[in-house]
Amino acid sequence: MSTPQIEIQLIAAVVAVACAIPGVFLVLRKMALISDAISHSILPGIVLGFFLTHDLNSPWLILLAAITGVITVVLVEAIQKTGLVKEDTAIGLVFPALFSIGVILIAKNANDVHLDVDAVLLGELAFAPFDRLELFGTDVGPKSLWVMGTILLCTLVLLFLFFKELKVSTFDAGLSSALGISPIVMHYGLMSVSSITVVGAFDAVGAILVVALMIAPAATAYLLTSDLKKMLGFSILFGVASAILGYWVANLLDASISGAMTTVLGLVFLSVYLFAPRKGLISVLYRQKQQRTEVSLLTFLLHLNNHQDINERHINHLNEHINWQKVRSKTVVELALKNNMISIKDNIVSLTDKGKEFTELALEYIITNKDEKIEHMKDDFFLFRG
Amino acid sequence: MEKIAVQVDDLTVAYNYKPVLWDIDLFIPEGVLMAIVGPNGAGKSTLIKAILGIIDPIAGSVAIYGEPYDKQRKMVAYVPQKGSVDWDFPTTALDVVMMGTYGSLGWIKRPGAKEKKAALEALEKVGMLSFKNRQISQLSGGQQQRVFLARALVQNASIYFMDEPFQGVDATTEIAIINILKELRKAGKTVIVVHHDLQTVPEYFDWVTFLNVKKIATGPVKEIFNDDNLTKTYGINYKVAINK
Numbered sequence: 001m002s003t004p005q006i007e008i009q010l011i012a013a014v015v016a017v018a019c020a021i022p023g024v025f026l027v028l029r030k031m032a033l034i035s036d037a038i039s040h041s042i043l044p045g046i047v048l049g050f051f052l053t054h055d056l057n058s059p060w061l062i063l064l065a066a067i068t069g070v071i072t073v074v075l076v077e078a079i080q081k082t083g084l085v086k087e088d089t090a091i092g093l094v095f096p097a098l099f100s101i102g103v104i105l106i107a108k109n110a111n112d113v114h115l116d117v118d119a120v121l122l123g124e125l126a127f128a129p130f131d132r133l134e135l136f137g138t139d140v141g142p143k144s145l146w147v148m149g150t151i152l153l154c155t156l157v158l159l160f161l162f163f164k165e166l167k168v169s170t171f172d173a174g175l176s177s178a179l180g181i182s183p184i185v186m187h188y189g190l191m192s193v194s195s196i197t198v199v200g201a202f203d204a205v206g207a208i209l210v211v212a213l214m215i216a217p218a219a220t221a222y223l224l225t226s227d228l229k230k231m232l233g234f235s236i237l238f239g240v241a242s243a244i245l246g247y248w249v250a251n252l253l254d255a256s257i258s259g260a261m262t263t264v265l266g267l268v269f270l271s272v273y274l275f276a277p278r279k280g281l282i283s284v285l286y287r288q289k290q291q292r293t294e295v296s297l298l299t300f301l302l303h304l305n306n307h308q309d310i311n312e313r314h315i316n317h318l319n320e321h322i323n324w325q326k327v328r329s330k331t332v333v334e335l336a337l338k339n340n341m342i343s344i345k346d347n348i349v350s351l352t353d354k355g356k357e358f359t360e361l362a363l364e365y366i367i368t369n370k371d372e373k374i375e376h377m378k379d380d381f382f383l384f385r386g
Numbered sequence: 387m388e389k390i391a392v393q394v395d396d397l398t399v400a401y402n403y404k405p406v407l408w409d410i411d412l413f414i415p416e417g418v419l420m421a422i423v424g425p426n427g428a429g430k431s432t433l434i435k436a437i438l439g440i441i442d443p444i445a446g447s448v449a450i451y452g453e454p455y456d457k458q459r460k461m462v463a464y465v466p467q468k469g470s471v472d473w474d475f476p477t478t479a480l481d482v483v484m485m486g487t488y489g490s491l492g493w494i495k496r497p498g499a500k501e502k503k504a505a506l507e508a509l510e511k512v513g514m515l516s517f518k519n520r521q522i523s524q525l526s527g528g529q530q531q532r533v534f535l536a537r538a539l540v541q542n543a544s545i546y547f548m549d550e551p552f553q554g555v556d557a558t559t560e561i562a563i564i565n566i567l568k569e570l571r572k573a574g575k576t577v578i579v580v581h582h583d584l585q586t587v588p589e590y591f592d593w594v595t596f597l598n599v600k601k602i603a604t605g606p607v608k609e610i611f612n613d614d615n616l617t618k619t620y621g622i623n624y625k626v627a628i629n630k
Contacts, residue, residue: 161494168485171475174466178438179489180459226476226521
């Protein structure tokens, strides 16, 4: 690997971590769209900052643009508070307005500088190593690495100091306020950090893709864990892994780095969405099928328990009696047999003692409205699940 | 004369210029177990939120033992409506209860062994100790409400405000909760509960406030919980409903 290659990956990783942390709280606060709004509406801030400082990485420009981000949030909330439109509509009104001001400002005044709409939208990580930071005459590395590194360090310090405040104000704003931990302060604190991160990251990955780096890792981690600290850890892991993997995919395909990073983020989310052990689609579908079969089994056992006369219990007439398809009846009978709940003699189905015990216990739970206990009971009785 | 735990003077709250609470005067004596009753939209939750400074009134003032709420925060515990939070939030029952200690910790300082011990004790008190590491979305409605109650207990306050603690809980949990509330009163605490089930008011509470945007009446259940006040509050004759 050449030095620029290492530097690009380092920048990508730092950007990913810096984005993943506020992203977790945005996702938990159901404010993912706000990051989209901020990432667009900081444009006029960046353009104005650029006119004033003539330096895309100046801290003043970052602050100015971040203020535009916070103004976006204030405007969205002000419009929403009128009660005339809903939050998503308010977001849809505010950010295109601010973004378009930025676009016009660039087109009118910044034609001959390094600031064009393409760069703003997509960013260009590949050029990042060319913009060096010199301290006392020595080259200390790419400027954007220093910028994002500083932002990341601040984010980490804030996260460490205010973790408990962020948690309680995100989970229960009412309690938080009653406890004296102002949810408004935490809200605008988070918005400021998100804005600064977006501004810092936007030069590297662009206004559109920075949203992916904030939201996708958090959304992926959310499917895998029910612990806030682990969710943060997973988000960072997914962010960094996708960023680095994305870089090599881009290298292989000779395509845009930020595009490849985002694609990888999307694919990672998709696979977790499908295969996550508890919340994943496949495991949910599997559990539903299992549940359906087991409910059928219980229905079947209740039927046997209710009907003592032989013609109701003939194996070939079961379909008609319970009104099931053959396949389903077969599955259910097999499951009941495997679990020793029934015995079949001369084509007549009877409950075994175990089957009787199970059925009567289940019946009691159903009557007394303790359905949730049936799940535990299954663990005791079933050798094989549906 | 007994001490006044909560005093509300001329409190008016409005949403978008429409008053939801109109000129409320209220004295809550120390050591009562009080129900706030009234129809939907009467401003019951709003009254609690305004007392706790969660929403700003447009007029009036609140005093907790004679001082503004900001100064007396640590004397007050709050149980919001169960539906006001996202139970899919990635956290455990124990962790939610620990949040009750955040107020006395103040900013930045983190909960330690002492706070954890208090949280475990509170969980035990509400019969939820064996669920301490359970993710909160995996709890039933009644269990979630018990966790919320434990979170208030851990605040070790003098005054407890509870917004519909019996909402969506089964009979066992309701009895468990009311027993804990009665214990709190026995220990000299003041407990204020937004309550919906009029039938149980005389059995559970010793003090009641009728509210419907304005305060209709407040006082001992024995004296003022009658058809007259119920009719004034709900606008229909309650004689039939109560005696059914």
